[in-house]
Amino acid sequence: MENIYGVTYEKLEEYFLSLNEKKFKANQLYTWLYDKKIKSFDEITDIKKPVIEKIKESFYLGDIKLVNVERDKLVNKYLFELEDGEHVESVLMRHDYGTSVCVSSQVGCNMGCKFCESGRRKKVRNLTKGEMTEQILKIENDINEKVTHVVIMGIGEPFDNYENVTDFIKIINHPKSLAIGSRHITLSTCGIAPKIREFAHFPYQVNLALSLHAPNDELRNKIMPINKAYPLKEVIDALKYYYNETNRRITFEYIMLDNINDSAKEAQELCKLLKELNCYINLIPYNETNNIDFKRSKKEKILEFYDIIKKNNMNVTIRKEFGSNISAACGQLRSKKEDLWKHFI
Numbered sequence: 001m002e003n004i005y006g007v008t009y010e011k012l013e014e015y016f017l018s019l020n021e022k023k024f025k026a027n028q029l030y031t032w033l034y035d036k037k038i039k040s041f042d043e044i045t046d047i048k049k050p051v052i053e054k055i056k057e058s059f060y061l062g063d064i065k066l067v068n069v070e071r072d073k074l075v076n077k078y079l080f081e082l083e084d085g086e087h088v089e090s091v092l093m094r095h096d097y098g099t100s101v102c103v104s105s106q107v108g109c110n111m112g113c114k115f116c117e118s119g120r121r122k123k124v125r126n127l128t129k130g131e132m133t134e135q136i137l138k139i140e141n142d143i144n145e146k147v148t149h150v151v152i153m154g155i156g157e158p159f160d161n162y163e164n165v166t167d168f169i170k171i172i173n174h175p176k177s178l179a180i181g182s183r184h185i186t187l188s189t190c191g192i193a194p195k196i197r198e199f200a201h202f203p204y205q206v207n208l209a210l211s212l213h214a215p216n217d218e219l220r221n222k223i224m225p226i227n228k229a230y231p232l233k234e235v236i237d238a239l240k241y242y243y244n245e246t247n248r249r250i251t252f253e254y255i256m257l258d259n260i261n262d263s264a265k266e267a268q269e270l271c272k273l274l275k276e277l278n279c280y281i282n283l284i285p286y287n288e289t290n291n292i293d294f295k296r297s298k299k300e301k302i303l304e305f306y307d308i309i310k311k312n313n314m315n316v317t318i319r320k321e322f323g324s325n326i327s328a329a330c331g332q333l334r335s336k337k338e339d340l341w342k343h344f345i
C-alpha cells in the first residue's frame with residue numbers, strides 16, 4: 001500500500017493505464033484529492049465502484065496527523081505526528097506577496113551545523129514524498145486558504161533526500177494538485193556539491209538557496225562540518241555550473257553570528273568569493289536558542305556588513321524576522337517547547 005499523496009501525476013496515469021483504464025482518471029482523482037480534499041475514496045462519484053475498489057487495494061489517504069498548532073499574528077507553527085510516531089514541524093508565514101509554508105524534509109538531520117537547533121537530533125529517517133505533500137495540504141485545511149509559496153527549509157537537508165524531495169516538488173507543482181508555481185518554490189541546501197550539479201538538470205524552475213554562513217573554509221569548517229566533505233571551491237564551482245545550466249539566480253543565506261562571521265574583513269571576503277556569481281545575498285540575524293551558545297550580531301554590525309556588500313554593488317537584503325515569539329524562526333524548530341517535545345522524543 002502506498003500513500004496516495006506521494007504519487008506523481010505521471011505515475012498515477014501509468015497506474016490507470018495498467019488497469020486498462022483511461023489515463024484521464026488521474027486528472028479526476030487529483031481533483032478529488034487536492035481540490036475537494038476527500039477524507040475517503042468512497043466520496044468519489046465520477047469513477048466506477050470496481051475501479052475505486054482497486055484504488056483502495058493499492059493506496060491509502062495519508063500518513064500524518066496534526067497534533068499541535070501555535071498561532072502568532074503572521075506565523076503558525078504546526079507539529080505533525082508521523083505514522084511511526086516520529087514528529088516534524090512546519091511553519092506558515094503570511095507575507096504581503098502571499099502565504100508560504102516552510103516544510104521539513106527529514107526527521108532529524110545529519111549535517112551537524114553548530115548553530116542549528118533542528119540539527120541537534122541526528123537523522124532518524126527521510127520523510128516520504130507523501131509526508132511532505134501532506135504538510136502543505138493539512139495547513140491549507142487549517143487556514144482554509146491556498147498556500148502560494150513553499151520553502152524547503154524546515155528540519156532536514158533536502159539534498160540528503162533527493163529523490164523524495166524532487167518528486168514532492170513535481171507533485172505540489174502540478175496544476176491539478178496544489179499548483180504551487182515552480183518559481184514560488186525554494187530549496188535550501190547546506191552545500192552538497194554533487195546534488196547541486198544534479199539539480200541543475202531538474203526540469204522545474206525552482207529557486208535554489210545556499211546556506212553559506214562563512215566566506216572561507218577555515219571558518220566554515222568550524223561551524224558547518226559538511227564543508228569538510230565539500231569545501232567552498234567545490235560548492236561554488238557546482239553553483240556556477242548550476243547557473244550556467246539554468247540561468248537561475250542563486251540566493252546565499254548568511255546568518256549573522258556575533259564575533260564569529262560578522263566583521264568587515266569577512267564582508268569583504270564574502271564579496272570576493274561571490275563576485276563572479278549572479279546572486280542575492282540574504283543576511284539573516286541569528287535566532288538565538290536555549291541550547292546553543294552562539295549570539296546574534298549587534299545591529300550596527302549587521303548594518304555595517306550590509307553596507308560593505310552594497311558598496312560592492314551586490315544584491316543584498318536583511319531578512320525580515322518571523323516567528324521568534326513561538327520558536328518558529330529558522331533554526332529554532334523543536335527548541336523552546338521542551339515540555340511538549342518531552343512527550344514525543
Ligand code: SAH
Nearest residue numbers: 116153156157188189190211286287330331
Ligand atoms: N538543511 C538546509 C535547510 C534547513 S535550514 C540548509 O542547510 O539550507 C534553513 C536555514 O536556516 C539555513 O540557512 C540554516 O543555516 C538557517 N539556520 C539554522 N539555524 C538558524 C538560526 N538559529 N537562526 C537563523 N537561521 C538559522
